[in-house]
Amino acid sequence: MLSGYSFNDLASIFVMQSFAGLILFSVFLLMALGLAIVFGQMGVINMAHGEFMILGAYTTYVCSYIFAQWMPALFGLYFFIAVILAFIVAGTVGMFLEWSLIRFLYKRPLDTLLATWGVSLILQQIFRSTFGAREVGVTLPDWMMGSWNLSETIQIPINGMIVIAITLLITIVIYGLLYKSGWGKQVRAVMQNRTMAGDVGINTERVDRFTFGLGCGVAGVAGAAFTMIGSTSPTAGQQYIVDTFLVVAFGGTESLGGTIASAFSISQARSILEFFLSGSMAQVLVLLTVIGILMLRPQGLFALKVRR
Amino acid sequence: MTIQNDPLLSVENLSVSFDGFKAVDDLSFQLEKGEIRVIIGPNGAGKTTVLDLICGRTKATSGSIQFEGRELTRLKEYDIVRAGVGRKFQTPSVYEDLTVFENLEISYPSGRSVFEALFFRRNKEIVHRIKEISEMIFLDKQLDRKAADLSHGQKQWLEIGMLLIQDPALLMLDEPVAGMTVSERVRTAELLQRIIQSRSVLVIEHDMGFVEKIAHRVTVLHQGRIISDGSMEHVKNDPKVVEVYLGH
């Protein structure tokens, strides 16, 4: 399919295709970061992760509506406020969920799957009852929907760059929190042995609540960012769940670096294959490869080696 | 024929390292039939790792483990067990959900393949054997109790019983009396004396009193290497052992 094109054409396609891969990488990573905390660190199989993303998306929608209605002058900037609000809203709902449900299930991790499945049904219905079953259109400031023309043939979408920037920022913040702050140590201690963490004086309840809230909040940010490239409807969250879990599992649940590496390899493989094969076949091939590798490295790419 | 004199287990130049750290370092030793050998050594010397290597739980970086003429390093865990090596873990691991009887029955070496297990029937011989073993491990009155309800020491015995019923040629016990009371330790020592007959026992233990009671020969490990080997008397008085292990 590449014959008959000028070198220039091919070069610019190559640049744009690399960038498409980078955007996909950011999308995957952003989806996965929240789950890497909630599932990877806490072991909660949160089937409502997608719904938390959509919660962030709806927050963005409400924000865009309010700004368009009452503060049109500031509309160009509303998105950044929306991202922060998405974090707060999703995080708060997450903390409420932890308090009301999840904390009773830490000893039964598989049951969190069932309970959060119920939660996801309820959240979907809440979205539907509040915003209607139809998709809502999140209007974005014009400048964000444009592209940056590197050359006549190379256009880099600005919203893609914003997604990449948000992903980068969130990744750095989470990395700092988990690995460079005392709070991260407390989180890891609690996740490895909740009782013992309490016995060395860590307020496990607070750590649990904030950790879960953080994971959900990050999901909310992901949802807010995805309004730039995807749709917002009550059930849109379900689309993300398999990919997200796979990214986290593939990376090895305990390590953030693993999640990053896994998001990177899966997205690059997808984006390259998609260029040469149909979308379906690209997905199938990537999934099968991931399954194959997981089989050989059952604890994921970057599992920490600790003796059994 | 020399078979009679061949050692039961022969470990040669065995090494394993974890991320560059050599936990077992070019280790060689041999174990005769009918011998109770105790491995002692400082915490972190690599004792548990040696057992892990023999029973296939950890794969060696290099070296060989010969058991009755078979190379163990290439076998799967369950094949090593079937070859006649039994392993008791450091913390008692029994099936808490099952009765003592069932714990022993599961360990009985028949019905080990999927379909044999499916059509396995309890017969007189098996029941007899279970009774026999349960007496040996002081649990003949507890056959119908759930393993979860046993005391710590009883669980340790049960696990030993689960190995015995497989009639292994080599029995490996990792700290069998840890957490036992004085009197339980005494009874465990008796138990070990009784079960050797035709088999060999490899024990790891820190309780010197207990070691003294049971050991035919003691091997001292330090940083993955043997630093002393011989009778308890010999080892006890070895200044290197006193220095790194026993203390003054």
Place this chain on the structure above:
Amino acid sequence: MDTKSDNDVMNIPALGTPLLDVRGLHVAYGASEVLHGVDLQIGHGEIVVLMGRNGMGKTTLMKSLIGNLPIREGSIFLDGKQITYLPAYKRVEVGLAYVPQGRMIFPTMTVKENIETGLFVRREKSVPENLYDIFPVLREMGSRRGGNLSGGQQQQLAIARALATRPKVLLLDEPTEGIQPSIILEMAHTLKKIRDNSGLSIMVSEQVLSFALDIADRILVIEGGNIVHQTTKANVDVDLLTRFLSV
């Protein structure tokens, strides 16, 4: 208070306010009650050894003191504060520390991080050097993952982690289990040194009589969920103790 003096059992109430004061403690697993009204006092700077056969409730007592098991009846006071209904981390704040049987190291955290988990409760930043002086092996292995340590190394780590919380009372559940003889010898010495330096009180559960005799100011025997015998070290009747400890 002069902790070196021989306190007669009968005098204990006269110690003044004990540091840890446990009264009428009943603890149960579901329907089956394991502790049937334990009374127990530990004075300032005192080392108490709790002995008893397997399954007699030593671990249960320790766990209920630190707050890992709900208390059915009774009360616990630490340094005059009622802690009966506090969650574990608050008890640590008040001054209890616990080294569980089986150590419970955080397996994927490094040795240093494991110790650091004990610092949060006092809002401290770095590991006190004297901990490394007591357990030099921990300095050596600082960046190794806790789960990869050998049993004995983990035991030392667990004690260091507990000490990092700067407790008033340290609870040790069978600390000699799986420890090499020379370290056991040292441990008795070390624990006494810690007690002398920082003035904390220690309660140790133990099966090994020699170690108990080595370290104890006072020995308690628990049986069937009750304290059935207490004696100061001076008055120890070894035969009697041995009888308690054998079946």
Place this chain on the structure above:
Amino acid sequence: MLSLQNRKDILFLSILAAILLIVLPMGLDAFRLNLIGKYLTYAFVTIGLVACWGDSGILSLGQGIFFGLGGYCMAMFLKLQASTLEATKNQSTPGIPDFMDWNQITALPWFWKPFHSLSFSLIAMMVVPEVLAVVIGAAMFKHRVGGTYFAIITQAIASVLTILIVGQQGYTGGVNGITDLRTLDGWDIRTDHAKYILYYVGVFLLLACLLLLRFVRKSKLGRILRAMRDQEDRVRFSGYNVANFKIFIFALAAAMAGIGGALFTLEVGFMSPTFVGIVPSIEMVIYCAVGGRNSLVGAVYGTLLVNWARTSFSESFPEIWTFAMGGLFIAIVLFLPGGLASLYQNYIDPYVCRILRGNGRQTPHTVDKAI
């Protein structure tokens, strides 16, 4: 002389059989009874999950794969039966299934050909899921993939299969599935009479599967599975090839799911890729959890309850029924972790024991597992 547990099992099975064979057919019209028949086809999956998840700790979030494959095998046979030259004479290629014709396929693909045979199809509906389960199981369990990882991987496999079925619509019917199935070897499966017969066939097969699983659970193999769930290493070091046991039970559950799927196709008259996806797979796990993951009959009741609730909630409150379903799942997990079976254990079992005890005796040395 029967032990107490055996008497209980007989009692439970008889009650279930009486409900399914007598009470429900007498109390319900053909439409509702057919619905129950459809729900019962899911029960083939959930009882398999009891063996896999409850007994052996293997949580599969991909049981829909096997249900779907069984269903597709049956659907392929029925579709070929429905695609007579007469019925398809308007197509550009008469004699092949209509959806193939819509997709410009001009000859029956080779892998469809054996499905002209009923006996091949009947065998395939069990063997195809089973073989796939053995392949997946061997790949996963031999490499010690377990727990959540296994669950996530089965989910991924389910989505691979869905994408494939949807993407290869010329061969599979795509998103639509295989529809408009009419006769089984000349017998019209759509009549009320046929629905009754299919209902009874389904119930008898389900009871047979229950008995088979009961046999498996009570065998030494059953005890090994439970032992493995709690102490996998100990089992391994007792000389068992742990992977083979897991593969066996996973494949058995898959074969049963396949039977369920085939029956579903017969009762509903079509098969669609929605069943292979993750949503139904998770829902089937939920049926199992609601019934009680350790109880075979509990799982059957759980399946009936959830589906009945779904149908009646959605009929009565079409706009908000998902609230009720979500709430039900949360409530079960929070308040009834053992599912319906634990309600029974706590409140009814003591009476049953008292009544049945009489001169019954405990099986010696055994912790009995209720069916």
Place this chain on the structure above:
Amino acid sequence: DAPSTAAVNTTGLAVTDDTVTVGILHSITGTMALSEIGSVEAEKLAIAQINESGGVLGRKIKFIQEDGASDWPTFAEKARKLLENDKCASVFGCWTSASRKAVLPVFEQYNGLLYYPTFYEGLEQSRNVIYTGQEATQQILAGLDWISKEKNAKTYYLLGSDYIWPRTANKIARKHIENHLKGSRVVGEEYFPLGDSQFNSVINKIKLMKPDVIYAIIVGGSNVAFYKQLKAAGLDLSKHNLMTISVTEDEILGIGGENIAGAYACMKYFQSIDTPDNKKFVADFKKMWGEKSVIGDVTQAAYLGPWLWKLAVEKAGTFDISKVIDASPGVEFKNAPEGYVRIHKNHHLWSKTLVGRARTDGQFDVIYETPELMEPNPFPVGYQ
């Protein structure tokens, strides 16, 4: 003055002296709800209007609504319930072809009557279904002719969601482009799983190929991702030709008018059609469902269902389904929002086809209209 129940209902339908029961069967939960909700609203509006104007044969219409939950087997189950259990005199429902295929055997077995509102792939003609949306050739051919002529388009890139309607529709489009539009060719054809949201790779391919027309049949939520990513990649639809047959005013709510403005859509109805009948319909719809609601092609087609049924019943003089079916061909609905409507004997509707150009406010400017009603041709010779 209503005729006696015994006279108008000889087959045991749910008809009383003053009511007749019908069914509404759409997804109101799950992924399809966003598309189907408009149809439900339109059908309820039509029923309310019919009841206001005296009902059908003197009887008020009662409806039973069931949720297909975006799940085809559920559609089949609910269809059976509506027919076997509730004895509905007719059913208005389904959106996707898959759901229609699932219920079709049920309607045929129980001799029910389904009014199906969606534009679809054709290749079907059931006695028990009235198709109120366009079949594929009706919708596609005129639009392609128009764009080929007006925009002098030669190269086409076909896109679609991966299921039967887009694939069949694109097949028809391809045949038409290759066989009937001189010198034109298809330079790419691709399908995406339903719900997919990553289109950057295909957009790059499109940029490489530089087709004259992007022909897109992407459905549901994927649309939002597609058009947003298209815009962000710098493909300006006011300069590049894009024609779609799957985006109605409903979808634009999610996409955002600013992201699709300039694209051409090809269907039989747009909300902006400037006729008194349509204005009244739009006003009534907004009165019932809110000022912000929009009406797309399928919504209007769904609105036709109850009216066409009423007309057929009154023509037959009975609710008996066989007779209503027999009476249906030739039934005319003269003041339909889309204009004059007549049922063909193949159970599809005669209709015009329009080309609209999307505006930033989410509405379409109608820029072309076929001069004649187009005959429905579900089995188009030469296109299969």
